[in-house]
Amino acid sequence: MIALVIALGTFSAAVVAFLLPNEYSSTVNAVPPKRPQTGLESVVSGLSSALRDFGLTRLGGARTSSGGYDFIVVLQSRSLLDSLIERFDLVKVYEITDARSPDSARALARKELLDRYEIETDAAGNYLITITDRDRYRAAAMANAVVEIANNIARELDARESQVFLAGIQQRLDAALARMNALADSLEAASRKTLMYSPLDQARAAASAIAEAKAQLLSQEILLGVLQERYGDDDPATQQQRRVVESLRQKVQDAENRPGFVGNFSLREAPRAAYDYLRYYTELETMMKLKAAMLPMLEEVRTSLVRNSPSLYVLDPALPAIKKSSPRRSLIIGGAFVASAILALLLALVMDTLRKVREQLECITSTSALEHGADGK
Template sequence: MQQHPVRKEYGFLDYFIALLKWRKWLLINFFGVGIIAAVISLFLPKWYLSSSTLMPPQQDSGLLGLSRMISSIPMGGLGLDFLKGGDISYTYMAILQSRTVLDRLIDDFGLLDMYEFKENERDKARKAVKANLDFNLDKEGTITISVLDKDPQRAADMANALVSYLDSLNVILNVEKARNNRQFIENRFTENKLDLKKAEEGLKAFQEKYGAIALPAQAEAAIQGAAELQAQIIAEQVELGVKKKYLSASHEEVIQSQNKLNELQKRLSEMQYGVKSASTNGDAHKPDILPPLAEVPEMGLQYARLLRELEVQKTLYELLIQQYELAKIEEAKTIPTVQVLDRAIPAERKTKPKRSLIVIFAALSTTFVMILFLLLIERIRLLQAEDPDRHAKLARVLPGLKAPEDKA
């Protein structure tokens, strides 16, 4: 009866002892590979990192006089602050990563030749250049522009050039946006002047025909309130129109403005015709304080409407003329918009290659591979002694496989 060899279980200590036999080769491999890696790293090109830091963008506060005047009007500023941009930091990041900025950087510094690309390979050049650029926006809104290059002076120059490109493009975009805003408000202001003239002439003609009409104090208060509310509605319509020029109909800002406009129109309707109550089957009932304008006597009602229209146009005129002047000033502004906290300077030390990391990684990785290889050799040697049949089968699969013989 054939007996099968008894297999021995090997633990960590057995493998450790086996590796001790090869400690000389392991040490030679570790230090040899480390020295080779160190020598190779000496010939690798050096790269330098230069960075420029920008202050968090802030809304312009140079027009405080006009801003205070506008804020004193109930309906606010018709969205001019909205046009300056919500979070300008993200606008800056978008500009810095744009194709326009990349192409300008490539052309100004001759990066096509430096990266060895042809003119028809500009897209590849953009990707190569972009890989050496980094734009970081922190929680405080500070933007850091970093450039990696083989020449420390060129890296600093490129980082500062990116700041210049950002500022010039941002000025152009702001002026273009302000021009569109000014044209929009100008058109509405022109309409308002015609409407104001028409309202003045209408009220004058009515008074010349019927004479002065005295309205109850409550009716006059209702007219004044309705006029202010109508002016708010028109102002909100202007602001909504401005937002729709830059945002989609599904944008949150547009939806909020539309809801606000609907609510104002509802309030005006209630002021004119009374509030509908469910307890009266939908019939209008009188407000607690002011009567609906519809309840004013016919002649007085006509006069009230003319007076209200005049008040609306006068209030709107006060708002639009200030907004129009502010928009013209914004359009004419070409002052720098970017505040630089730290300009980029040439780096004194290289950023990469990090020779110590290269040497350590190369030495450890090759040593690890060699340990696996030596353990495999030891296992084959033990297999030859314990189970010659299995070793023979393995040798047939891997021709030339032969475990090293122990030297006497």
Template sequence: MSETAKPAAEHSATTDEIDLLDILIVLVRQKKWIAGWTGVIGGTALVTSLLMTPIFTSTAKIMPPQQQSSGLAAMLGQLGAVAGAAGSIAGLKNPNDLYVGMLESQTVADNLIQRFKLMQKFEAETMVDTRIELSRLSDISTGKDGLITIAVDYKDPKFAAELANAYIDELIKLTQTLAVSDAAQQRLFYEKQLQATKDKLAQAEVSLKQTQEKTGMLQPDGQVQAIIANVAQLKAAIAAKEVELAAMRSFATEQNPDYLRTQQEIHGLKSQLAKLEQGQPEVGNFMVPTGKVPQTRLEYVRKLRDVKYYETMFELLAKQYELAKINEAKDSSSIQVLDKAAPADRKSKPKRALIVIAGILAGFFLGSLSALFRDGERGRSDKFKKLKNTILGTT
């Protein structure tokens, strides 16, 4: 046998000679030593658990909106091939992840920090430290049952419940300002367009009033009224179609049949408008181009035409807006609170029994290990002395 193989063989022989009986004999002989270790570490664990601050957990559960419900599915079904290309939130593997992300967002955290003055409460120096502490106390998760659970740990059970419920309040506020569903996106789009048209209508009415005061005209003749009404209706129809086309761009491609048809309709309406405003009237048609209107009335006609245009536009957009609100309502986009957080009447942490048991087991293990080395050090067991020297690499 080579010289390098001898230490390995000796170590194997020494290890094989140590059986369970030898270990039990040493443990019995060193029972006081082991009991001392177990008592000290177990007692330390008990004292530590008693000194730890009790923590209470308050839990709230919510049921987030069900995406892609029947109302929205029916609307996408009418679009045919567009439905396959529509970018929808339902494309997420789990739609609940969106709301969990919103609850864990910096926006929600900052609102909670301001609402409860958490920077002073946590005695944090910066907003970053406060957010980290808030995240440490909060546990937001989603389960297989489709519910989102918000759990808050804190030494004050009342504050823990208030903070958990505040998360729900902030989520509801956030969903009201963000479009998180297809129906909500459409409603928000038409809402902005309607408000802009309303402002322009008000400006046009003020401008018409100023023109009336300056020119002294109250009403043009019937022919001019008909011209104004037709031009306003055509312009409003064009604008409404353009708004519809802009809405379709969010979920349809340029090759979509509905998209192409809307473009053709806009082109046809613009052609009619150009003929009415600049071209020659058709034979037998009492309508005349607006360029033929006497110059003294032209300014008044233009102002009145703007008012009529924005009135018609406002009516068309109002109908689209109401329809979008109905679709959003059908889309079940409201967050429902299943369980509201209440102050806990029992602490959740620390688990004193587990801490003491872990301390006792750790004390017994360390005491037993040290007893084996201690017994070998005193020379009572050559086997364990050789084993200790082999492990430590000494001779």
């Protein structure tokens, strides 16, 4: 009996194992760029480079890691899965025929695809993307398509991010240009009215110094706004930048209001004509410096919008698998053999126990009958 149970269990498992279709797995090895930069990172980098002329140190705080999302979010996105389903007609491949609507069919196909889709990252930062399918060639094509589709999605995300920050910086630049034109008109009117065209050397030095300080302040305020939009008010880099802005604002206020900057008097105590001239002149120079700092950075961000640099580079493309990855028929048959043997032993043990119990009951019954017979005699 034990041999019969083992034979039946093993034979049934073997039949099932050989009826299961072969599955093939293909893996693509992809690496991120050496120095990835999003639109916001280009903005911060451009501001930091341009403001070196103002004597500023490196901007952005002590942040060492690149900001933004983890790329695995793109690899696991519904958009990527739906693109694979549509490109390879996976609803038909997975034989999904009981869906009530196209959306439910796509959802079932997405669930089936997730069971056959695996993403791993190694210590070096590489992405190992594995697709399992009944067709070895389709599995390789799908794995390679994952990288292509993910790069397209990442380009769209980077373009949206760059456009948002570009619009904000462009708005600030337009406001600065409008202010610069108004200051030029005011300076021209003040010069015509007062006939003041060349102040003393001390006044020119004061104007230049205040212009430098205000240019630093405005540039730092713009960078603070960018950091607040991207990282929030509680980020260490934002808080450090806010302290820099407050320090520069205090310096500008001291220069304009306290005596000793251009002499033993403040600018507000100087003759009205000279004060108006210096104020218009310094603000105009500030706007010109700000414009010169922002224009190259804006051009760099505009260039990044049309740049087609991928977010992942294929190091080892996926190839059609030579051997199947599943089912492992030997393990199925071996496991069935062990399970059948255990089941057969348990059945034998139960039957032997039942036999012994029955014999004991028969023995007890016989003994009782003999005792009753003896009592009758």
